[in-house]
Amino acid sequence: MKKFLLTAFLLLVAAPIVTLVVIAPMSAHNQFIFGITMIIACIVASVCSKKHFISFCILVVTVISSTRYMFFRLTQTLEFPSLIDMIFGYLLLAAEIYVYIVLLLSFFQLSWSLKRKIVPLPSDESKWPTVDVYIPTYNEPLQVVRDTVLAAQCLEYPKDKLKIYLLDDGKRKEFAAFATEANVGYITRTNNFHAKAGNLNHAMTLTNGELIAIFDCDHITTKIFLQSTVGEFIKDKRLALMQTPHHFYSPDPIQRNLYLGRDIPPENDLFYGPIQRGNDNWNATFFCGSCAVIRRSALDEIGGFAVETVTEDAHTALRLQRRGWKTAFLDHILSGGLATERLIDHLAQRNRWARGMVQIFRLDNPLLGKGLSLAQRLCYLSATTYFFFAIPTIIFLLTPLLYLLFGISIVHGSVELLLSYALPHLVLSVFSNSRLYGNYRYSFWGQIYDIVLSFHLVLPTVVTLFMPHHGSFNVTDKGQTVEKSYFDVHSVKPHLIVSFLLLLAIVFSLVKLCLPNYFDMQVGPTALNIFWASFNLILLIAAICVGRETANKRKTQRIFLEVPVNVYQASGACTRTVLRDLSMSGCRVDSFDGPTSNFNEDPITDLEINSDITSLCVNVQQIADMHKDPNYLHFSFVNVDLDTRREFVRLLFSRADTWVRPNYKKDNPLVSFFTILCCIKDSLFGKRRTDDIHVAVVGAKNE
C-alpha cells in the first residue's frame, strides 16, 4: 500500500512538476535567478546537514539542473551557420551527452553505498572451509614475490586448511628453489596460454581448496585477511566472490611527481571505496584480480576464469553474476601492494584495463544477455564504458581552440543565455560530486587523471571497439626504481602540443581583444573561450608535471616502527635503544652514549628486535648516514635467512593494523583548485618529493 502511494505520488505529482521545471523556457535573467537559487539552496542544505537524505535531495536538484541544461542544449543551441560548425557542434554535444549519462550513472552507483561488516568465523573450526592461496607471477623479480609468499604464510588460519601456491608462469628455477625452501607449493606449466587467467585455471586443476584467495605477486597480505573474508562465505552459500581494496604503499607516479608529499587522496581510493561499495549495494561488485576470495564451485560452474578478454577479473565476475552468484566488497584494507612506478607503466596498465573493459562491452555486453538485474546491468555498463572517457575529454580540451583560432562557432545563442544554463549545471555537478565522495577524490583531480590518460587511450579503445579480439595481455611492471630524475617527454607529448596550441590561442585572442580597431572580436564569446582554454591549460600543465619523473632510489619501502631493540657489539656489550624505522633491507635506531659508544673500535654486529608480535635477531652492518645526524645509527642487514625474513614480514606487513587509510580533509572545490595551482608551481620550480615513507606506528611492547 505504502509502495503504491509512493508510486502514485511520483507519477502523478512529482513527475509533472519535474518535467515542467526541466522544460520551462526562461529568459537569461530569470534563468540566472533560478540557477543561483538552486546553487544557494544546495550549499545551505549541505552546510546544515550531513544526512544521506539531504545528499539525495542535492543530487535530485543537480540532476534537474543538468537535465534542464541538456534540454536547453538540445532544443535551443543547435542552429549552425555552416557544415563545419555543425560537425564540431554535434561532436561537442555528443561529448556533453556522454558526460551527462556518466553523471547519472555515477549518481546511481554512488548514492546508496553498502558498508559491509566483517562476518566472524564460527567458533567451531571444523566448519571452516579449506583455502588455497594463489600467488600468480610471470616476470616479476623474486625480491618482489618473496615477501608476498612469506606474508601469506603468516596468515592466521588453521594450518591443515590453508595451502599456499606460487603459480610461476615464468618457469624460473630460482622460484622453484625459493618455494621449496619456504615450504609452499610451486606450480608451473608448459605453455603460457591465456596469461594470468590461464595460469589460475591451470592451478585449479591441481589443487582442491573450497575457496581460492588470490594475491598479485606484490600484494602483501595482513594476517587477518582470511579471518575477515571467509565468514561471509559460510553465512551465504550463494556468495562467489569477496573483493577487498587494493592499497598501494608506494606512491603512484601522480602522487610522487605531482602531489609532492601533499595529503591528497590517491587515484584509486574512489574506486576501492564509494564505487565498489555502491556496486556492492546492487550486488554488482566486480573482481579486481587480486586481494579477493572466490568460491571454487562457482568458478567450476562457469568453466574457470574467463580467458576471452585481457581483464579476466571483471569478466569472470560478470559471468558469475549472470549465473546468479553473489559478489561482495569488504571496505577494509587487508593487504598492501606496489603502485606502478613510472608514468609510462601507469599508461600501459590503464591501456590494458581500457582494452579489456571495451572487450567485455563488445563480447559480453552487460546490457544484453541473461541473468542480470537492471541495477547490475547499469553498474557493469558504467564499468565497461568507463574508459570511453578519453574521447570526450579530448573534445573538451580542444573545443575552445576552434573559436579562438578559427572562429568556428559551435554553440548557437547568446553568451548570457548559455551561461545562465551552463553555470548551475557545472557548479552543481562539481558541488554534488564533492558532497558525494569528496573525501575520496578532491574536485578537479578526476579531470587531471583523465587528461593524463586520455590521449593514450583513444586508439586502444576505438580499435578494440571494432576489433575486440585484437591485442594481448601485458604485464604491469612493479617494484622497479627510478634511478634518476628525468622528464618523460614521450608520454606527455600530446599534452605539450595541445598546451602550446591553447597558450597560442589565448595570447592570440587577448591581443585581438586589446586591438578592437584592427580585429572584429565579440567580447563575450571570446572571453568565455579564453576562460575555458585557460582552465584546460591549467589541468593540462598539471598532467604534464606528472611526466617529470622524480628519482626514487629506495628499493624497499621504509616504515616507521617504534619498538625497543637491543644491539650487540663485538666486545659483548648489549645495549638497549629504540628502533625508529625499518625496511626489509635496513633500519635506523637511536644512537646512544656511554662507555661502549665508540663504534669504530667496537662495532655493532647484531640487532635484536623485540615487539609483541615477534622477536628476532639479525646480523647488521653500520652504514654511513647521508644527513650525518648524530642522533641516529643506520644499519643494513646482512645474511638474512628466510626464517628471519618471514619475521620481518610479520613485523612490517602482516599486522592487522598495518594499513590504515589516512583521514583526508574534507574536499572544498576552491581549495582543491588552489592546491592544483600550488602543485604545478612546486613541480615547475623543481621541488621534489622527499619523504617516501608510509607512516605506520606500532606501540612498544609493554614490559
Next chain:
Amino acid sequence: MPIISVCSPKGGVGKTTLVANLAYAFSKSGTKVVVIDFDPQNATRLYFGVSLTDERGIVTIPNKDWISSCINVDRNLYMLPFGKSNKEQRAIFDEALKQPNYFKEVQSSLFDNPDILVIADFAPGYTQALDSIATVSNLQIVPLLADAASVSLFSQLLSGGLMDGLVGGGLGYYIVLNQIDNRIKLNREVQNFALTNFKDNLLGMVHKDTNVTEAAGQQVSVYDYNKNSAAAFDMEVIAKKVAQILGFDVKKGTMIINPLRKPN
C-alpha cells in the same frame, strides 16, 4: 617488608650480580634495602664498594642483633657481608642458624622490619642458611643460565625435586634466565623452552652483556655504569615484577631507564 632469597643449584649463574643489581634498582627507586650475604665466599660486598680488607661479617656474630651491624653502602642501601671465617666459625654459625625460629626470634628486628626489604644471597646448592630462612622468606629467585646444561635442571625444577624440596616456600619460586643471547640459536631454544614450561614462574630474562661485568669491576651498579645497558633494563624490569608479586609500593614508580626515550 618482604624477604627475597636468591639461590641456585648451580654456581656461576649470576646470583650475586642479580642480588646486587636488584638491590640497586630498589634502593634507587626509594625502597630501603638490606643485602645479606650467606655465601662463605664473602664476595657480595665487592659489588657495593666495601673494601677488600674489611673483614666484618655476620658469621662472627650469629646471636647479635644484625641490624646495628649494617654497613651503609649507598642511599637507602645497606649491606651485611658474610665476613672472613674459618671452618670452625662456619660450623658454629650453622649451628646457630639451626635453632628453630632463628630468623623470627633472634633476628626479628631485621626480618620483621616493615621499612626494610631484605635480599639474601646464598652459596650454590643446599645450605643451612637457605634451609633456616625458609621460615620467613617470601620469595625465592632462582637464576639459571640459558644454556643446554640448564635444560636438565629445568625438568628437575618442574617436578619440584631440586634442593631437597626447599624451593617453593612463601610465594614460591621464580626463575630468571640469565645471559640470554639471541644470536645463538640454541640459546633462543632454551628461552622458548623456559617460556613454555615455566610460564608465569619465569620472572624475566637478562641479556648477556659485558656492561654487567665491567660495572662489577668498577664496584658500581650497572645502571650507573651504562644507563643504556640491555641487562640493566632487564634487571630493572625484574625488580618491578618482584615488587608487583610481593605487593609493595615502589615509592618512585618510574623506571631509572626510560623505555622509549627520545634522542637528546
